[in-house]
Amino acid sequence: MNIDDLVAxxxxxxxxxxxxxxxxxxxxxxxxxxxxxxxxxxxxxxxTLGVTGTPGAGKSTLVSQLVFSALEAHPDHARIxxxxxxxxxxxxxxxxxxxxxxxxxxxxxxxxxxxxVANRGHLGGLAASTxxxxxxxxxxxxxxxxxxxxxxxxxxxxxxSACHTTVVVVSxxxxxxxxxxxxxxxxxxxxxxxxxxDRQTADQTVADLQSMLEIGPERSWTPPVVPTVATDGVGVxxxxxxxxxxxxxxxxxxxxxxxxxxxxxxxxxxxIEARVSSVADAVADEDIERLVLRTTDPWTLAAAVVAAR
Amino acid sequence: MNIDDLVAxxxxxxxxxxxxxxxxxxxxxxxxxxxxxxxxxxxxxxxTLGVTGTPGAGKSTLVSQLVFSALEAHPDHARIxxxxxxxxxxxxxxxxxxxxxxxxxxxxxxxxxxxxVANRGHLGGLAASTxxxxxxxxxxxxxxxxxxxxxxxxxxxxxxSACHTTVVVVSxxxxxxxxxxxxxxxxxxxxxxxxxxDRQTADQTVADLQSMLEIGPERSWTPPVVPTVATDGVGVxxxxxxxxxxxxxxxxxxxxxxxxxxxxxxxxxxxIEARVSSVADAVADEDIERLVLRTTDPWTLAAAVVAAR
Numbered sequence: 001m002n003i004d005d006l007v008a009x010x011x012x013x014x015x016x017x018x019x020x021x022x023x024x025x026x027x028x029x030x031x032x033x034x035x036x037x038x039x040x041x042x043x044x045x046x047x048t049l050g051v052t053g054t055p056g057a058g059k060s061t062l063v064s065q066l067v068f069s070a071l072e073a074h075p076d077h078a079r080i081x082x083x084x085x086x087x088x089x090x091x092x093x094x095x096x097x098x099x100x101x102x103x104x105x106x107x108x109x110x111x112x113x114x115x116x117v118a119n120r121g122h123l124g125g126l127a128a129s130t131x132x133x134x135x136x137x138x139x140x141x142x143x144x145x146x147x148x149x150x151x152x153x154x155x156x157x158x159x160x161s162a163c164h165t166t167v168v169v170v171s172x173x174x175x176x177x178x179x180x181x182x183x184x185x186x187x188x189x190x191x192x193x194x195x196x197x198d199r200q201t202a203d204q205t206v207a208d209l210q211s212m213l214e215i216g217p218e219r220s221w222t223p224p225v226v227p228t229v230a231t232d233g234v235g236v237x238x239x240x241x242x243x244x245x246x247x248x249x250x251x252x253x254x255x256x257x258x259x260x261x262x263x264x265x266x267x268x269x270x271x272i273e274a275r276v277s278s279v280a281d282a283v284a285d286e287d288i289e290r291l292v293l294r295t296t297d298p299w300t301l302a303a304a305v306v307a308a309r
Numbered sequence: 310m311n312i313d314d315l316v317a318x319x320x321x322x323x324x325x326x327x328x329x330x331x332x333x334x335x336x337x338x339x340x341x342x343x344x345x346x347x348x349x350x351x352x353x354x355x356x357t358l359g360v361t362g363t364p365g366a367g368k369s370t371l372v373s374q375l376v377f378s379a380l381e382a383h384p385d386h387a388r389i390x391x392x393x394x395x396x397x398x399x400x401x402x403x404x405x406x407x408x409x410x411x412x413x414x415x416x417x418x419x420x421x422x423x424x425x426v427a428n429r430g431h432l433g434g435l436a437a438s439t440x441x442x443x444x445x446x447x448x449x450x451x452x453x454x455x456x457x458x459x460x461x462x463x464x465x466x467x468x469x470s471a472c473h474t475t476v477v478v479v480s481x482x483x484x485x486x487x488x489x490x491x492x493x494x495x496x497x498x499x500x501x502x503x504x505x506x507d508r509q510t511a512d513q514t515v516a517d518l519q520s521m522l523e524i525g526p527e528r529s530w531t532p533p534v535v536p537t538v539a540t541d542g543v544g545v546x547x548x549x550x551x552x553x554x555x556x557x558x559x560x561x562x563x564x565x566x567x568x569x570x571x572x573x574x575x576x577x578x579x580x581i582e583a584r585v586s587s588v589a590d591a592v593a594d595e596d597i598e599r600l601v602l603r604t605t606d607p608w609t610l611a612a613a614v615v616a617a618r
Binding site: 276 | 342343345346347349350352353364434440444464467566569570573574576577578579580581582583584585588589592594597598600601603606607608609610611612614615
């Protein structure tokens, strides 16, 4: 089936065509903005979950386990998508192969769709393409969309926090709570997971995080700190319960409105970045040469380029 | 002295006023684009060095050592700047404190200026502000500008590779060469450093990287792979030599022109991102509400917002 048919009737989706569509969107191909815009208008029904954290903390293993939880929670055969952000990051160590193996738990399960986002070098980059991929999957009627970051920079954290619920995964013994607070984790986490909790340092890490979370301004939701041993599945049910509790809280408190607004604003920002990226790439070599010769400057040229859009 | 005086005569710079100016530029304050534009026109004389690599590989230690090399190479008292990108990244572990201690090697040395860039959450973010900070320091007449990434995501790698020479630091035993190639390291590295080379795995890591670098398309420069033990200063002189060799190669081959063009284009892209960022932040709550209600979509709104600029 072709892509226009697919957008017109997402229920007809086959995953291969869906994959092609997502590639067009990720590449910002001609017409792809119209496609994702149409899907956006059909969406708004998915629950989105961002998972970020320290390298080697076991994010992928946890996500794979959470997919099992989500499948159990959806006996109606609703579909689950996992969006792995930037698997070609230079800094994943051996994670890429490991991810494939772990997500292999779900290969052959037609309810589960896995997608990688890795458009290095585009202006806007992950911040532009990840919300578009999520919006498209939402428009297709996926019930659960999990956004897992593999790379660990600013952009990756930003996309993980632009979800309904954000899970931050750290290893037991990773740094201390003060470090975690300085790092901005306390601000983005709705659920904290202390993985590898079979280590001796786990209790202290959990306690430190809890006391840090109790300090600070009053808030309507205090992130629970959940110890896990993701490789054995220990604690995964508790993480899923915490996620469900957070969703209930969002709905009952009305915080869901502010959260949806923040997600919409992040998606808009990505769309703006994508819109100007083609302009930036198309700047003529003569203009670049003028920059090199310092007969003009990037800020003056940027103003002209944006104004000409 | 005030900031206008400082821009008019950078030689009068005092570091406190310079620091204030860089903060204005990083924040994208009113008028700051004019200031950095003026500095850009005065610049083009600095050698820039990007340093990126795996977490915990010892980047900061190496950079501190390379500052000593640069000081020796500039007996004329030319000034050296270190720009540490995103020290508030959530994923630095204990690096922040360590950086301060190590860069403390140079505190009290008036030749050395240290600056952190950490504007989380801005549209454009590091990709917008780091090139502006580098352009400003260049305009001030700094002879050497080292850009060290602390965070390890896509944006951080992009800013480190938008320099005349890019050094990639990995730990001995970190992954294998295939992994490194998949990660895109081979494309951005002008000099490879295998740190912690006192480990048994170091020789194999060096050999693997070298053989990977020998495969692939013909290129005018083959990145040398330099083993170091940065904490003891072992191999640092060889890294500095490799950097100098790369600079000589750029000049003699004429590759410097393409490199300057790429740096100019990256700076322009950042300037464009910065220009649209205020627009995105200023989008009215009513428009965001329309997104949440799905009566419009982010791509249509983005087109309207950019067109109205």
